[in-house]
Amino acid sequence: MEDFFYLYMEELTLTTPALLFSAVSLILLAYTNRFLSYAQLVRQLRDRYMENPTDITVAQIENLRKRLNLTRTMQGLGSLWIFCKFFSILPYWFRYYVVEPAVFGALRLLRYRYRVVTENLRNSFPEKSLEELHAIRRGFYRTLAEIFVDTFSLAGLTDEKCRQVVVVKDLEKQMAAVEGRDWIALTAHLGCWEYCSFWGIIVPSQVVVAVYHPLRSRVFDELYKRLRSHANICPVPMAESLRFYLRNREKGIDGKNIVMGLIADQNPPRRPDSHWFRFLNRDTIFFDGGEKLALRCGLPVYCCWLRRVKPGYYEMDFDRIYDGEEEVAPHEITERYVRRLEQKIREYPDLWMWSHKRWKHKSPADLARMECERKQK
Numbered sequence: 001m002e003d004f005f006y007l008y009m010e011e012l013t014l015t016t017p018a019l020l021f022s023a024v025s026l027i028l029l030a031y032t033n034r035f036l037s038y039a040q041l042v043r044q045l046r047d048r049y050m051e052n053p054t055d056i057t058v059a060q061i062e063n064l065r066k067r068l069n070l071t072r073t074m075q076g077l078g079s080l081w082i083f084c085k086f087f088s089i090l091p092y093w094f095r096y097y098v099v100e101p102a103v104f105g106a107l108r109l110l111r112y113r114y115r116v117v118t119e120n121l122r123n124s125f126p127e128k129s130l131e132e133l134h135a136i137r138r139g140f141y142r143t144l145a146e147i148f149v150d151t152f153s154l155a156g157l158t159d160e161k162c163r164q165v166v167v168v169k170d171l172e173k174q175m176a177a178v179e180g181r182d183w184i185a186l187t188a189h190l191g192c193w194e195y196c197s198f199w200g201i202i203v204p205s206q207v208v209v210a211v212y213h214p215l216r217s218r219v220f221d222e223l224y225k226r227l228r229s230h231a232n233i234c235p236v237p238m239a240e241s242l243r244f245y246l247r248n249r250e251k252g253i254d255g256k257n258i259v260m261g262l263i264a265d266q267n268p269p270r271r272p273d274s275h276w277f278r279f280l281n282r283d284t285i286f287f288d289g290g291e292k293l294a295l296r297c298g299l300p301v302y303c304c305w306l307r308r309v310k311p312g313y314y315e316m317d318f319d320r321i322y323d324g325e326e327e328v329a330p331h332e333i334t335e336r337y338v339r340r341l342e343q344k345i346r347e348y349p350d351l352w353m354w355s356h357k358r359w360k361h362k363s364p365a366d367l368a369r370m371e372c373e374r375k376q377k
Contacts, residue, residue, distance in 0.1 A: 076219040088156025104145035113355040124280040139350025188265040189353035191306040200232030283363035291333040
């Protein structure tokens with residue numbers, strides 16, 4: 001009971017809610033005044049446009065629209081950030097033994113992407129029984145609930161806390177292997193992938209460039225950028241990642257070596273020259289940007305995996321698949337990554353993101369088979 005009380009008081013003090021609620025009140029008051037002034041400007045510009053619709057008035061209206069959208073984005077981001085900060089200071093037991101089961105129950109009740117999850121599992125593990133597939137599906141929804149808690153908890157994680165929630169297996173060995181050089185870390189949506197970037201906090205001599213795919217919602221995109229931004233962690237959009245690295249490779253970032261962190265298991269756009277890999281019993285295409293960057297710049301490539309130790313705590317493990325000098329065949333590095341990923345998924349099937357529509361594209365062989373089946377009917 002004493003440990004329970006200590007854990008509660010360690011994360012939440014009496015001054016925290018007092019400061020938080022006063023800040024919320026001031027922010028709400030500021031945005032209220034801002035929108036009142038915008039309403040007055042809207043009425044003035046409307047009257048002016050109705051009297052004399054000049055190009056200057058039209059430009060002012062367009063500029064006001066941009067300012068209004070920007071303010072709405074700032075308001076949404078500020079509200080979500082306050083929620084994240086408040087959530088992150090809640091006691092550990094409340095987040096992982098009250099909120100997480102509640103989110104898990106909501107996901108099951110709403111049947112979140114139930115058909116997609118079921119179809120992916122059935123096609124990936126045809127040898128498993130219905131009971132086994134049901135257990136994996138249930139475990140996946142629990143993992144998804146835990147990722148929800150882990151992600152929002154990022155807002156309150158200090159560098160010291162980050163070093164506690166993620167422990168690197170054979171840390172000294174990995175540090176010695178990559179000391180003084182840039183390298184590539186290929187990871188996947190396996191467990192809480194956001195925590196893979198904590199390498200830059202655990203090893204301050206290196207900066208992790210967390211390559212991400214921007215979200216459609218500007219508010220949530222800015223929120224995730226802020227959640228990912230810690231010491232020695234630099235979020236960079238996927239489209240700018242290559243130029244970013246080439247621009248900084250000579251001097252590094254603040255004189256530190258660069259780790260290019262890439263999540264390579266997403267569904268990429270199909271190209272005429274796309275290479276197909278056999279993955280979980282189906283032909284699948286993968287992002288090959290990591291392989292191209294490694295061969296162009298001579299960078300070693302490591303697979304980065306997270307294994308859940310207990311709710312909210314993980315062990316990070318690295319597996320080298322390319323040393324930066326070896327002569328390899330085309331697509332060989334990506335093939336090694338795919339084989340390691342499938343091995344990890346079969347070992348921990350409940351940790352992978354089964355709700356993702358991973359197999360949108362059909363290979364030429366699949367299309368030919370479907371065409372033959374259609375003609376036979």
